[in-house]
Amino acid sequence: MKHFLDLAQLKRGEIAELLTLARRLEARPEPRALTGKILGLLFLNPSLRTLSSFQAAMARLGGSSFVVTPGHGTWQFETRDGIPMDGSAAEHVREGIPVLSSYCDVLGIRAFAEGRDLAADLADRQFLAMQALSDKPVVNLESAINHPCQALADWKTLDDLAVPEHSRFVLSWVPHPRALPLAVPAAILDMAARRGHEVVVLRPDGFALPGALMTKARAVAAESGGSVTETEDPAALEGARIVYAKEWGSTRHYGDADADAALRARFKHWQLTDQTLKRCASDCRVMHCLPVRRNVAIADEVLDGPRSVVLAEARNRLTVQIAVLYRLLASA
């Protein structure tokens, strides 16, 4: 494993091996495995879990980290090619990335979608261009269309809970004050299909996931023995073993904040409540990547109730990232 960019780049067996490694390092820590190694963390967007769990992961393995946050003590970054840099950005990624890469052994990069050009975001053009500028292993800390650390942590959480691989997994759109990127829904759709679930994407009209994502997920499901469908009918929750709640922007109005706002205002009742969950399986679990807007996306009663496993998911971020860093950096 040269980089950690996308779960789709790993074979099913490699994912299983990573999860086994995560469990092994949880049971028998190796506090000197990465002595002297350095993780560089570049955050072009805010973070809580990723920021702290990656530093903790390096520390648990005996290594070090540094954090760079353009706009907060560091020059703002320019990502566009070929333009005259006469605006507020002082540093171009064409210098910034190779320089940071030369100061560390592995570089984590967070760069959310720009949210203007759907095709560019779906192709993860900006992130892949940045990744290509690094001569060190790169970890995707969430790009325009992916969040492999979250997907891997969630896979482990499903394993921890012994959720059957072919059970019904509903990826449910939930409300948010603003249009959020597609990275997590895309990564979770792929993960659930890859694990073999009967995946249903439940979303209001105007919020369908892009066809390219659905097609790819169906191909993945075909191999794993799962399935992928989509609907706006909450009846899809019937028998669901997992409800994975996630906010995302309207794909019908991608990049049009006003039209998105007008449309999403009509779906505030999609908030996940105990009432919503009544249709689900009796042992249904509620997942979310966090941060979550309480009483907007998910009601307190759900987050504080017995079905929520959102904290277990967050704890697994640390567990799986320790394995990812170990695999990338520990000398065989």
Add this chain to the structure above:
Amino acid sequence: MKHFLDLAQLKRGEIAELLTLARRLEARPEPRALTGKILGLLFLNPSLRTLSSFQAAMARLGGSSFVVTPGHGTWQFETRDGIPMDGSAAEHVREGIPVLSSYCDVLGIRAFAEGRDLAADLADRQFLAMQALSDKPVVNLESAINHPCQALADWKTLDDLAVPEHSRFVLSWVPHPRALPLAVPAAILDMAARRGHEVVVLRPDGFALPGALMTKARAVAAESGGSVTETEDPAALEGARIVYAKEWGSTRHYGDADADAALRARFKHWQLTDQTLKRCASDCRVMHCLPVRRNVAIADEVLDGPRSVVLAEARNRLTVQIAVLYRLLASA
């Protein structure tokens, strides 16, 4: 010692033991005591000393730290319960705290008073609610009504200077451009009473410390052989061995910034100067927790003069925090 939240939770002998431990680790450092351990630092408010001295303390003991600063590279935190999170805060403490807690071995939390509801601030409701969300030991890095690291460091500074336990200790209000919280005056009032001093709170009309704090301090003084009084008469400085200068908001106008500003404008002459100190004991020392507004709260002549021990206090922050972390984390 499970947490470090309040000096009042420690018996006199336990405080003495912590200070002895601090001296021992100063004389004979243990650079591997906390190898592999992680301190999480959550700052909901700005910091200089606490931010850097806690990281230094972990490093001196062989451990690591990570820093999370909502609003500066991390989502803003919501602390209120039961509300719909449709504003600027994306992360609720009900998720944020348990998540951070799961990534570290001890969690430091700074959360200043909201300054609106005196009863809520006096009860330290917000901080205690946050602390209860952590399943790891918590260190109070300054809450609405407490700052135990400052109080412990100041106790050590008094010991270092061999200030007699029953000497006169004047906690003197000094001016500031804005209303500051009660955390430090509350913590220092308690500490000085606990150490057995003849404590006088010297403050202008309208700035009396809340009765609950005074009553608690008097009870503490009754046990330690000290006393606690209050006055607006500068004659109280007569014979003072310590003048502890501190800014705080008007308690008469708690939460009313305009009325506070109008009132405090009348007391700019309460700035601590060499003239003020003429009444004090010849070996009087001036203390302050820092940061200090020079020539507003305390004149240059005092801070740069022989009576000031503010830098010694700040250095003792590191010394005592090493002991606190050691006590919380070092395996027996």
Add this chain to the structure above:
Amino acid sequence: MKHFLDLAQLKRGEIAELLTLARRLEARPEPRALTGKILGLLFLNPSLRTLSSFQAAMARLGGSSFVVTPGHGTWQFETRDGIPMDGSAAEHVREGIPVLSSYCDVLGIRAFAEGRDLAADLADRQFLAMQALSDKPVVNLESAINHPCQALADWKTLDDLAVPEHSRFVLSWVPHPRALPLAVPAAILDMAARRGHEVVVLRPDGFALPGALMTKARAVAAESGGSVTETEDPAALEGARIVYAKEWGSTRHYGDADADAALRARFKHWQLTDQTLKRCASDCRVMHCLPVRRNVAIADEVLDGPRSVVLAEARNRLTVQIAVLYRLLASA
């Protein structure tokens, strides 16, 4: 070596020794040399390379770092003496520096020029006042008029490339949207003169480097066998082995942003392009300290072409800083 403040404080032989040490530690790392040691990093201005490479340097030597960035999670700093602090700055350097210094073994300070009073900036008054407040070794992370880490890294880059010591070195002004400080041009002028180059400062009318800097550089050159001249005639590029591009403000209008803006608007064609470089030696190299405004200061074609060594310079920041920290802190 007690501090690392200015290349001019080192004898030629000491610089050579530092560079030899840098190469030795690159070839044979000493990952435990600074175990338990702490570097404090105080940034009064933004940073990318310095921020990350100094943390990486400490980690490579087994030590730790903490970062303090006033205005980003830490109180704003006041540097002026004798004023009443009734503005936005809560912490005076007279407290801030000694306190930070007491928490670490070496303190790095970045404090750019204020850009108002040329004489004060040339004398590096603010930085030297801050340095004097530290009782620990201080590293200059870029002050009003110096950037010794950049100068030393660039010297190593010239050595790495085997650029002859007496070859032609053109320090060329290039455009920027705003007036930038004189620190880098001053440090590079001195470094190139010190290395023995035939230095030419190429700049438009109104952007001459201050006479004091030129005079000092000529004295240095007289000792090293080099020379220092200045011109606004691009014919100076003829035969140049190095073009060191750098942006700086108009010295004619120092501190007058409007007059500076009006003047610099006339010199946008000073952008460094392949066309500019046609006059240079065939093996000419282009240097820049970064960050660089692409297609404003230097064209893409140059930065992405074979002559640019800007990434090598940045990598050498880490290499030489490891040597500086080792020299300051490693027990003999």
